[in-house]
Amino acid sequence: MVETLTSFFSMMSQRDRILIPVFFLSSAFVLFCFCFFLYNFRV
Numbered sequence: 001m002v003e004t005l006t007s008f009f010s011m012m013s014q015r016d017r018i019l020i021p022v023f024f025l026s027s028a029f030v031l032f033c034f035c036f037f038l039y040n041f042r043v
Contacts, residue, residue: 009017
């Protein structure tokens with residue numbers, strides 16, 4: 001698992017290495033806000 005991730009990151013350029021964590025964090029933040037909104041709407 002770790003070896004495939006390191007080889008995948010080494011294949012990508014420097015810009016993509018920065019782009020992927022930012023995209024992952026933003027999508028996780030949107031998902032958290034969506035769940036928080038649903039929880040407040042239900043209660």
